Amino acid sequence: xxxxxxxxxxxQKDSAALDDITLKIPKGDFVYITGPSGAGxxxxxxxxxxxxxxxxxxxxxxxxxxxxxxxxRISLLxxxxxxxxxxxxxxxxxxxxxxxxxxxxxxxxKRYEISKKVxxxxxxxxxxxxxxxxxxxxxxxxxxxxAIARALVVDPLVLLADEPTGNLDPEVxxxxxxxxxxxxxxxxxxxxxxxxxxxxxxxxxxxIVLESGRLVDDRTP
Amino acid sequence: MFERSGFFVLxxxxxxxxxxxxCSAAVGTVAVALTILAFFAIVVLNVQKxxxxxxxxxxxxxxxxxxxxERILQQWMADIRGLPEVEKVDFxxxxxxxxxxxxxxxxxxxxxxxxxxxxxxASFEITLNEESRNRVGVSALVSxxxxxxxxxxxxxxxxxxxxxxxxxxxxxxxxxILGGFLLFxxxxxVANTIKLTLYARRDELEIMALVGATPIFIKSPFLLEGAxxxxxxxxxxxxxxxxxxxxxxxxxxxxxxxxxGVERVTFLPLSWQLLLIAAGVLLGFAGSLLSLRKLVxx
Numbered sequence: 001x002x003x004x005x006x007x008x009x010x011x012q013k014d015s016a017a018l019d020d021i022t023l024k025i026p027k028g029d030f031v032y033i034t035g036p037s038g039a040g041x042x043x044x045x046x047x048x049x050x051x052x053x054x055x056x057x058x059x060x061x062x063x064x065x066x067x068x069x070x071x072x073r074i075s076l077l078x079x080x081x082x083x084x085x086x087x088x089x090x091x092x093x094x095x096x097x098x099x100x101x102x103x104x105x106x107x108x109x110k111r112y113e114i115s116k117k118v119x120x121x122x123x124x125x126x127x128x129x130x131x132x133x134x135x136x137x138x139x140x141x142x143x144x145x146x147a148i149a150r151a152l153v154v155d156p157l158v159l160l161a162d163e164p165t166g167n168l169d170p171e172v173x174x175x176x177x178x179x180x181x182x183x184x185x186x187x188x189x190x191x192x193x194x195x196x197x198x199x200x201x202x203x204x205x206x207x208i209v210l211e212s213g214r215l216v217d218d219r220t221p
Numbered sequence: 222m223f224e225r226s227g228f229f230v231l232x233x234x235x236x237x238x239x240x241x242x243x244c245s246a247a248v249g250t251v252a253v254a255l256t257i258l259a260f261f262a263i264v265v266l267n268v269q270k271x272x273x274x275x276x277x278x279x280x281x282x283x284x285x286x287x288x289x290x291e292r293i294l295q296q297w298m299a300d301i302r303g304l305p306e307v308e309k310v311d312f313x314x315x316x317x318x319x320x321x322x323x324x325x326x327x328x329x330x331x332x333x334x335x336x337x338x339x340x341x342x343a344s345f346e347i348t349l350n351e352e353s354r355n356r357v358g359v360s361a362l363v364s365x366x367x368x369x370x371x372x373x374x375x376x377x378x379x380x381x382x383x384x385x386x387x388x389x390x391x392x393x394x395x396x397x398i399l400g401g402f403l404l405f406x407x408x409x410x411v412a413n414t415i416k417l418t419l420y421a422r423r424d425e426l427e428i429m430a431l432v433g434a435t436p437i438f439i440k441s442p443f444l445l446e447g448a449x450x451x452x453x454x455x456x457x458x459x460x461x462x463x464x465x466x467x468x469x470x471x472x473x474x475x476x477x478x479x480x481x482g483v484e485r486v487t488f489l490p491l492s493w494q495l496l497l498i499a500a501g502v503l504l505g506f507a508g509s510l511l512s513l514r515k516l517v518x519x
Contacts, residue, residue, distance in 0.1 A: 049431070071435075071436045072435045072436060072437070075430070075433050075434060075435040075436065075438075076433065076435070077433075078430075078431065078432065078433035079432070079433035081433075083431055089424070089427070089428055089431070090428075091424065091425055091428060102428065102429075102432060103432035103433065106429060106432055106433060106434045106438065107433065150432070154432075154433075
């Protein structure tokens with residue numbers, strides 16, 4: 001599913017954010033990426049959804065070489081990916097429904113198709129009673145559910161999450177993780193960057209540990 | 222495809238409605254710059270018209286020393302008429318020349334009493350065709366005429382013509398420089414205005430890119446917005462220039478030019494008006510393109 005070979009990314013000449021990472025993540029896997037702040041977790045995710053280009057190495061997603069793709073091809077690849085952030089990145093001027101519908105609108109799907117799919121997905125994350133609310137009227141946990149619904153609405157092959165529970169209290173964190181586990185159970189490959197050890201301890205899965213841009217551990221419980 | 226275009230137009234219009242201040246600033250800048258440009262164009266256009274009018278007087282007069290026999294005279298006239306710069310040739314006989322001179326002297330015509338009727342030389346008055354009524358045309362004709370040794374002296378208002386031509390080209394040059402500066406300033410301001418609207422919507426742009434909008438899909442509404450603003454600015458410039466023309470310029474130019482023989486001061490022709498609007502469109506489009514290139518990089 002995801003193949004990474006000798007990946008390197010440096011923002012400055014003598015300090016690498018990522019250094020010689022080689023990884024294989026099979027389809028349907030659930031992987032935690034962990035490590036201290038500045039270890040390169042976010043950089044790895046950014047490279048995976050094509051927001052940045054690596055200085056060296058290759059990334060293959062579903063057999064396609066991301067590092068050699070044109071911006072337009074990367075956009076098309078992103079339509080089959082979901083990305084979730086710590087700060088949700090929702091459009092505050094739009095309702096919950098409109099936020100979740102956004103990726104489908106951009107793909108030019110038919111209106112009735114969008115309505116149906118968006119409602120189903122919002123129901124999946126348990127917010128069907130808040131369709132017409134705006135993000136700022138919701139709690140942090142609810143906003144993150146909206147963001148997850150927006151990522152899941154396209155039935156992504158891969159779900160990338162960068163510290164999705166970083167701003168949430170432990171109870172809500174568990175609820176959010178359940179959503180990722182649910183998506184994973186339906187076949188989506190999940191990569192979750194977190195430094196929440198408690199979370200990893202309670203729900204153990206394959207764990208990739210980064211430190212100063214290097215891969216220091218890769219173990220499956 | 223049509224659905225997409227409709228979506229882009231709707232988005233562009235919505236963007237404009239969402240930030241009316243920024244939109245008006247961009248439209249206003251284009252309008253002001255193009256109005257000043259149009260103003261200059263009107264002046265240059267009318268002065269050029271004056272040049273054309275004056276140039277109708279550009280003639281070459283070729284004096285004839287000894288009048289040859291009628292057949293040769295006709296031959297010379299036919300030869301001159303056949304030259305590429307010539308529109309028409311008139312023969313002015315000695316008697317005719319004297320008659321004109323007397324007429325010009327008016328009350329003092331009696332001064333000429335007792336003067337021999339062949340005191341003045343006969344001549345050809347050669348009128349040039351419109352394309353040749355300039356320095357190059359006149360000197361080309363004069364050099365051709367010099368081949369005929371029967372023509373003793375060639376007179377033409379060369380110095381006056383040269384001075385006038387350099388004045389017109391200076392005016393045109395000043396117009397081009399000023400216009401260039403204005404367009405550049407307008408481009409800069411439009412680019413920055415669009416950049417501000419982009420900055421205000423950077424979250425939306427980032428999320429669009431994140432969920433798989435292609436670069437062209439993200440950029441198109443903004444390019445369209447720029448072009449629309451440019452078109453609006455261009456339209457306003459035409460209207461503004463027309464209003465200014467009616468209010469001030471027409472009178473001013475009339476008093477200046479009518480005295481010099483131009484029948485009517487005119488506004489820009491339709492093709493120039495359309496060109497002005499097209500310049501607005503181009504300006505807005507280029508302004509958007511410039512700022513988009515820097516901002517949308519996801």
